[in-house]
Amino acid sequence: MSVSDWNEAAGELNAIVASFDEGEVSVDDLFTKLERATAIIESLEERLALTKAKVDELTPRIARVIDDE
Amino acid sequence: MVLNTDVDQPILEVGEFYQLLTAHLEAGFGRRRPHWVRGEIAKVYEKGHVYVDLVDAGTASSDTKRPVLNAHCWATPWAPLKRRLAAEGVTLKAGMVVSFYGYVDVYAPQGKIGFSITEIDVEGLLGDVARRRQELIARLAAEGLLDVNKRLGLSAVPLRVGLVASPGTEGYNDFTGQLLNSAFSFAITLVKTVVQGDAAPRQIAAALAALDEYGVDVICVVRGGGSKGDLVCFDDEQVARAIASSSTPVFTGIGHTGDESVADLVAHTRAITPTKLGEEVVALVARWYETNVQAPAQRILEASDDVVEEATAYLAERRRTMIFAVRDRLRGEERHLASTRQRLVIQSGHLLASATQMLASNRQLLAAYDPARRLAQGWSVVTDSKGAVVKSLADIASGDDVRVLVSDGTFGARVGETKESE
Numbered sequence: 376m377s378v379s380d381w382n383e384a385a386g387e388l389n390a391i392v393a394s395f396d397e398g399e400v401s402v403d404d405l406f407t408k409l410e411r412a413t414a415i416i417e418s419l420e421e422r423l424a425l426t427k428a429k430v431d432e433l434t435p436r437i438a439r440v441i442d443d444e
Numbered sequence: 445m446v447l448n449t450d451v452d453q454p455i456l457e458v459g460e461f462y463q464l465l466t467a468h469l470e471a472g473f474g475r476r477r478p479h480w481v482r483g484e485i486a487k488v489y490e491k492g493h494v495y496v497d498l499v500d501a502g503t504a505s506s507d508t509k510r511p512v513l514n515a516h517c518w519a520t521p522w523a524p525l526k527r528r529l530a531a532e533g534v535t536l537k538a539g540m541v542v543s544f545y546g547y548v549d550v551y552a553p554q555g556k557i558g559f560s561i562t563e564i565d566v567e568g569l570l571g572d573v574a575r576r577r578q579e580l581i582a583r584l585a586a587e588g589l590l591d592v593n594k595r596l597g598l599s600a601v602p603l604r605v606g607l608v609a610s611p612g613t614e615g616y617n618d619f620t621g622q623l624l625n626s627a628f629s630f631a632i633t634l635v636k637t638v639v640q641g642d643a644a645p646r647q648i649a650a651a652l653a654a655l656d657e658y659g660v661d662v663i664c665v666v667r668g669g670g671s672k673g674d675l676v677c678f679d680d681e682q683v684a685r686a687i688a689s690s691s692t693p694v695f696t697g698i699g700h701t702g703d704e705s706v707a708d709l710v711a712h713t714r715a716i717t718p719t720k721l722g723e724e725v726v727a728l729v730a731r732w733y734e735t736n737v738q739a740p741a742q743r744i745l746e747a748s749d750d751v752v753e754e755a756t757a758y759l760a761e762r763r764r765t766m767i768f769a770v771r772d773r774l775r776g777e778e779r780h781l782a783s784t785r786q787r788l789v790i791q792s793g794h795l796l797a798s799a800t801q802m803l804a805s806n807r808q809l810l811a812a813y814d815p816a817r818r819l820a821q822g823w824s825v826v827t828d829s830k831g832a833v834v835k836s837l838a839d840i841a842s843g844d845d846v847r848v849l850v851s852d853g854t855f856g857a858r859v860g861e862t863k864e865s866e
Contacts, residue, residue: 381755385758385762388762389762391766392762392765392766392769395765395766395769395770395772395773396769398773400773402773402777405770405773405774409766409770412762412766413766416759416762416763416766419755419759420759423752423755423756423759426752426755427752427756430748430749430752433748434745434748437741437744437745438741438745440737440738440741441738441741441742441745
């Protein structure tokens with residue numbers, strides 16, 4: 376699953392968690408919903424890891440600006 | 445025409461006349477006896493020796509009858525006097541009121557009666573210089589010129605620096621060293637000038653005007669430490685007015701701590717030394733850089749970290765929540781199934797017990813009808829030759845062979861007479 380919009384995906388994930396919290400998930404739906412939630416989490420994590428990597432790459436460059444005197 | 449002459453007086457040759465004159469003068473003033481004479485310099489000329497025309501202070505040059513004293517100082521006494529004056533930043537100029545110490549001197553070859561200077565009242569001259577300086581400051585203040593350059597706005601990033609200095613001097617090196625060793629790319633536009641001596645004020649003023657015209661963010665006038673005499677050009681009115689009329693902020697870094705020139709007073713910003721001035725210009729850019737580049741970069745970095753941390757925490761929490769939610773849901777189902785299973789087991793047990801009990805009861809009932817028990821009581825069962833139980837006389841006839849079942853076995857028999865029950 377690709378996540379085009381973080382907030383949209385997070386919203387769907389939150390809805391799935393809420394449905395669990397409220398006990399709305401039937402056994403038949405459980406696997407489907409868990410599978411979907413897992414896919415969203417993995418996709419978001421993958422996206423976050425990419426973002427982290429980019430941040431890590433840029434941080435020293437920004438830090439150089441900060442350290443320059 | 446009658447000449448009123450004293451016939452007793454001899455006629456003197458010119459030389460004799462000067463000898464007599466000299467004798468009279470020496471009788472009156474004393475031979476080489478020094479006197480103090482004060483006056484205003486009307487004219488000064490130096491060529492090894494120095495020649496000064498001294499007049500009464502305040503008299504107009506148009507007054508053709510004003511007395512003039514032709515004073516001179518020979519090269520030998522002049523050299524140390526000149527050094528002292530230079531050290532204090534004093535140059536003999538027309539208009540100065542000065543006291544000379546010396547003696548009457550008759551120089552017959554040129555027919556001059558003059559005054560040979562042996563000493564100058566330097567303290568008095570300094571007072572005069574100081575007074576002139578104060579008068580200049582007062583004039584500039586009255587014209588509002590002391591603050592005019594200070595009111596100019598500074599460029600946010602003064603990287604284009606106009607420099608009025610003498611290359612290779614300590615002041616120049618100190619100032620440019622600060623800029624070139626900084627982290628910033630200053631563009632320095634230098635206009636070379638001498639920074640001491642009579643030519644300095646004109647050159648400095650011209651350099652200020654040229655840089656103002658050229659267009660820079662700030663003009664820096666730089667000169668390292670020196671004697672008061674070295675720095676006197678920065679008290680010059682020409683320099684002060686050039687700074688005041690500049691449309692570019694002028695910074696000064698002149699001399700060393702304690703020196704304050706008129707140029708410093710008129711300038712936008714004054715540093716106590718060229719080094720300090722360099723530091724100050726670098727600091728201006730550094731402050732801008734810090735505010736407009738470093739601080740935003742820091743905020744971006746922190747905000748970026750915050751977003752990543754927040755997103756990481758969010759996903760970790762969602763992951764945990766999902767795991768727990770699914771586990772809870774599955775446990776719930778497991779508990780439900782286990783409970784159902786348990787109920788089924790219990791119910792089955794009950795049913796089984798009940799059935800067992802029923803069976804036992806039935807077995808008991810059936811036991812009452814057990815043929816063996818009847819046989820043991822002496823009852824017997826008769827079957828015909830085909831094995832069928834003889835239940836009625838109609839099932840047999842006399843002479844038929846039958847078989848009789850008793851409690852412990854069978855035996856054969858033959859039907860005799862038959863007789864119906866009554």
